[in-house]
Amino acid sequence: MKIIMLGAPGAGKGTQAKQIAGKYNIPHISTGDIFRANIKNNTELGQKAKTYMDQGLLVPDELTCDLVVDRIQQDDCVNGFVLDGFPRTIPQAEALENALAKLNESMDFAIDVDVPDENIVNRMSGRRACLKCGATYHIVSIPPKKEGVCDNCGSELVIRDDDKPETVQKRLNVYHEQTQPLIDFYSKKGILKSVDGTQPMDKVFEDIVNILGA
Ligand code: AP5
Ligand code: MG
Ligand code: ZN
Numbered sequence: 001m002k003i004i005m006l007g008a009p010g011a012g013k014g015t016q017a018k019q020i021a022g023k024y025n026i027p028h029i030s031t032g033d034i035f036r037a038n039i040k041n042n043t044e045l046g047q048k049a050k051t052y053m054d055q056g057l058l059v060p061d062e063l064t065c066d067l068v069v070d071r072i073q074q075d076d077c078v079n080g081f082v083l084d085g086f087p088r089t090i091p092q093a094e095a096l097e098n099a100l101a102k103l104n105e106s107m108d109f110a111i112d113v114d115v116p117d118e119n120i121v122n123r124m125s126g127r128r129a130c131l132k133c134g135a136t137y138h139i140v141s142i143p144p145k146k147e148g149v150c151d152n153c154g155s156e157l158v159i160r161d162d163d164k165p166e167t168v169q170k171r172l173n174v175y176h177e178q179t180q181p182l183i184d185f186y187s188k189k190g191i192l193k194s195v196d197g198t199q200p201m202d203k204v205f206e207d208i209v210n211i212l213g214a
Contacts (some may be wrong), residue, residue, distance in 0.1 A: 002105070003025060004087070005105040007113035009171040010127070011197045012204060014136055017084035020109040024212070027076050030084040031064060032133050034071075036160075037045065040131055053162055056170030058088060058178060065095040066100060072099070080108070088179045093186075110186035111208060113197035117172055122170045128157040142193055142201065163166050 001024055005013040014030060016165070021028035033126045035053060045067075058064075068086050087093040100106050108116030115123075126139040130150035137144045139156060144151050162171065187191040195207040 001040065002100075002108045003080070003082040004107055004110040004186070004213070005082065005084045005113065006110055006171055006179070006180075006186070007132050008117070008120055008125045008175045011085045011113040011115040011167065012201065013113055014134075015142075015201060016111075017082045017185075018134075018210070020082045023153040023209070024080070024082075026080045026082055028082050029068065029071055030134075031059075031086040031088075032067060032084070034067065035059060036131060042057060047061060048183060051106065052165070056167040056174060061089060061091050061095070064088075065092055068092075069095065069160070070075060070159060073103075087182060090181060090185060093182055107186075107189075107191060109212065110182070110192050111211065112183055112192060112193050112194045115197040119198055120172060121165055122164045125165065127160065129159055129160050141156055147193060186212050 003020060003026075005017050006183065007013045014032075017028045017126045020026075022154070032151060035049040039053075040046070045063065048063060052059045057132060064086065068083070068167050072081055072083075083096075087096055097106070103174065123138065126141070128137045128139060128148070129135070129155065130137075133154040135152050136142075137148050137151075148157050150154070150157055162168075183192060193211045195204055195211070197204055199207075
């Protein structure tokens with residue numbers, strides 16, 4: 001099963017993608033997580049990506065497409081994968097389509113997690129992230145057992161550099177300009193499904209499972 005998660009920054013793509021990956025036993029591929037891991041390890045890619053990410057801008061397609069095209073051809077992707085945060089532009093969607101076409105394959109589902117802008121800024125200011133294992137919390141809706149500490153691995157939880165309110169607003173603008181057109185793109189391909197992302201996390205997941213099948 002090959003799935004794309006669409007949705008604004010903070011809509012809950014990552015939260016849902018992790019659960020999908022667990023239930024259907026397919027890898028969760030988040031370009032944001034890959035860039036953040038590269039920043040943490042101070043790689044050349046990480047240094048380049050950081051200058052864009054900190055401003056709330058998209059990392060250029062040249063740095064992003066090949067990375068994903070390579071990743072989805074690794075052995076653990078034979079039964080499918082869930083893409084979180086990719087594609088984010090029409091050229092990225094076309095690059096993905098072309099890469100899969102060469103393998104005689106295509107995407108099965110594009111799931112749009114729909115959350116209005118008003119709800120987003122609130123969510124982001126409460127988000128806490130573990131940079132070690134990728135777990136995400138919210139200080140009100142999904143708090144860790146011990147404040148500031150990851151339940152999974154015991155590492156310190158941090159506020160992401162791009163979760164400052166002014167950067168969140170910039171990311172929302174970029175989303176509406178560059179990423180939202182993908183909703184129309186996948187609707188025309190006949191694989192778009194929408195879920196109401198303002199519902200509690202478990203209800204959102206239930207709706208997704210109803211779409212994907214048990
Ligand atoms: P990325 O890491 O992908 O960030 P994003 O798209 O902005 O989305 P987020 O990760 O912020 O939100 P999410 O939808 O995953 O929500 P989450 O589940 O955490 O990208 C970061 C940057 O990297 C980009 O700005 C760009 O610079 C670069 N980049 C990445 N991919 C790229 C690409 N393909 N091309 C170019 N550049 C790229 O949830 C948010 C919060 O809400 C959490 O605290 C969570 O606990 C809480 N929450 C989740 N669901 C619910 C719910 N139902 N109810 C209440 N709270 C909830
Ligand atoms: Mg995410
Ligand atoms: Zn952790």
